[in-house]
Amino acid sequence: MINQAHSRRMFLRGLGGFALPIPFLSSLVSRSAAAASSASLIRYVQLTSQNGVNPEDFFPSFGADVKISESAAYRLLTSTGTQDISRNLGRPFTALKSKINIIKGLDIQLPGSGDLFHSRTTMSTASSQDRSYEGEKGFPYSIDMVLGASNSFNPVPSLMPEGALRLGVGSSDQSPSIYGRQRPEYYLDPSALLNSLNRIGSGTNVTDPKLIARNNRAVTTIDLVMEDYKRIANSRKLASQERTNLENFIELSHTTQKRIQLMSLNRTAGKCGGVEIHSGNSTLTYQTYFDLITMAFACGASKIASVVVEPKDPEFRFSNAQHGQVHAMVARWRASRDWVYARQADLITSLDRLTDSDGRSLLYNSVVLSCPNMAKPSHGLDNMPVLMAGNAGGSLKTGYYLDLKGRYNDVLITVFKALGVPPSEYEKYGSGKGFGAYVDSGSRNTTLPVIV
């Protein structure tokens, strides 16, 4: 059975808001040092696309030459020199070989068949479908939403109303994010996202010494303000609603304080502000999306981004409804997938070029998970085309092509582990161990070999 007893508060927290106060407050008051230490730098990006891939176009043409078990072999991607990995992962990825992993042979396992098998957009983010999940058939929690609600990974929820950067999908039906029955909004308009970021103060340059001084002063001031609130709470008898209102303010002030600290931690990234809106074609739109993501990551506006990468230009566009026509439109189909992965390379490269506050690259301090909502246009869910990038601050190794026989769930478990999320925080969304939908018994909290 799916445990659906997760509250609206948890959803809002995943979205970055706070609707309800928590019982008070000693843990929140006078806490600058604690807040600073909990403000981890690691970020998470999920990239999804629609309709799957042509496996021959995506997976490497070369084999995995180091066998480590009956069901696992690997190859160092850098051992293939300047050879392109595959058609989809062409030239832009050649320079990124040491920073990515390609994983072959992982299947999504679903109970039942028929309509259940009709893939949904959360296949790669929740290892299951979302909409027809009545009863125990589906798993309606995507990894990005669970990370948003995780105290371990996201102790400072974004103040963006959307909670994270979610870009590039036109309707909630196609959204890869879900939390119970609720689905957050995705941005289609980069200007709207920029406005949202500016509203929470992420459009400014935090390398400015005056701003650094201001942030330090702000942290101190919020400490004092919280003490003032606490003094009132202690000095008079408050009705429950009065107490609720004041505690709510303190909790939200504390969140602002932690966010300011996070921005200060990241200030050496020096990439806050200066994003220009490009438009004209889908490539430019996505370039703007990616600039906004790197800016938001650098400025501490969000630790989570979810992007649906699909072109809208006529020469590349391949709509969700057209996936039954691949055979008739194969040339456009292949070109469209080339475009999708070229854009993903753009983002990975952008993250790699930016230096984080610890001197590492943003990519090194991130986990990028890329997987479409199905393996191939026939709705197949076997051999999901998984691409990962980033080292999670050192928790993940990169540069490998893994040829495995296993469950897709292991990818999600690997991401949780790399991001420091303990099983207790993700298992509460399911009926037992592991994360997502399972049909077989056996060990569930298994991670991918070699790279962990």
Next chain:
Amino acid sequence: MNSSHLFSVVAIFNFCIACSPGFSTYDVQQNSNELSEAQRPQDLPVNFKVCVSPPQRGSSRTDVNRLTGRELKNSLEDILGGKILSEVRISLDAIPDDTAFTDLKDFGTEHTGELVNQILQLAFSLSEIVIDRPEYRAQIVGACAQDLTKMDSPCWDSFLKSFGQRAYRRPLTVDEIQTLKSSMTSDNSESLKTTIARILSSPYFLYHIEDGVRDTATASRIRLSDYEVAARISFGATQSPPDAELFKAAESGQLRSLDGVKLQATRLLCSPRGRSKIFEFFRYWLSMNNFDDPDISTAKNLGVDPVTLKAQAREEMQAFFQYIICETDGTVADLMKSKKVFPKTNNLSLIYGTPLWDGKSSPPEATHHSGILGRAGFLISGSDTTNIIRRGVTIRKRILCLPQPSPDFQIVDSRVQAFEDISPILYSNRQRVASLTGAPTCIGCHASINPTGYVLENFGPLGEWRTTEKVYDAKDPKKILAFHQIDTRVDDLKLERSIANSAQGFDDFVQSISESTSLRECLARYNFEITQLRAPVESDSCGLVETLSVLKSTGSIKDAFIQAIANEDIFWRKSQ
């Protein structure tokens, strides 16, 4: 009219749902704050015409509410001045005013995360602007802070006392001044910035906190301090903190009597911010945020600019309210019957059939457009026909506070096509609505809603007076396909027992409801709600009775608004 348009129009209002026609009983909610679920009576109806429990007067206020966005902005302007605020205009504008709602539940009494972030960032920005700019520093901190390296303790004390009092709306205690000074460092610039930001983020600034005078506390209530009374007067009348005169009145003890309170409320009610507050009341009461934009082709047929009309009509209503309440000390009857109109544009001049108004001289008088119900803003329909149902529901539900259940949207949906099938060439809009809502599932409510809308049928979809209904060809808007005679006679209004069930038309109807008790009760209730941002409870009944009494006797709306502020309740809050 296309079907989606029709749906959007009717779906917001009651439509086709079984309901029991009946007369209004004014409900005052039982205050359940201290009752367990087991003890709580089920929606105890209290006739608010009876003043109950005088010993508990004013004991219903318990919550520490946050300042609304508008109150916050006015407070910042009063403390810092408009020039300093203009430096942070974008941040300030991003904070919602919290006035554009039509239901109390739409107002969030708690801060959201985004709002707290905005407020704190604003406080940080303002503190920097004030201290980093010498001219602002001199204005806010004082001339003694000209050279920050030489700022001494008396200079600090003077700043904390004056700035603190303006922000906290009362003098600071010795302890509070010591607490603020305890965080000072040798860097006066940094200390001042931190102190200003701290004060502007303080609960005493951001919330309506009322400590009361401790030794006055009884089991049920505690008396407010003079400064807290001053804050209630000023926020109640102007959405702003007390001005210098009100502070002085508090300081001298003048606010311990109702006469003193009344004097200040009267002074403030028609001040510029008081006028804004008055308009906020009407916007809330009449649900003006739900008023329609005009239909484009209908507007063009009449020679009216559809883009600007709605804003102009809204401005005209604002002028009307000010005229009735502040310029002429008008009555409820004037509010419903006055034919004075305020058309500053050709659009409205055309609709009202009067000359333009120059904004200064005596306003022109329309032949037909009486009171609130004759305002263009109220009458404009979003389609090429009048919206009989919306008009009827708004009058009954908002203006008269008659019970009106929400519609069943499934039934609404099923009836949209039916409306399309009733030919506008063969049948008038009244006949079409009657046919549409004649089904047994609909007639329960529409038996009373529809007649209330029919009486306004002499006003077309833009509020223009008409004696015939014209049906235009959608493909050729200049071509008229049919004429229907307007029929505004009704004989089943079902408003209240003292009001005739029949009306010959608009003037007859307006005359009837201008004498309505429901109207006066409703006005009193909505005024209470917009001022206190909560529904009245039993211990508020005396204040409501007194307001109603003014509306029934002199009828002066201004006096009633003053009475709503200046009554015994203002001195008290619930004891914890």
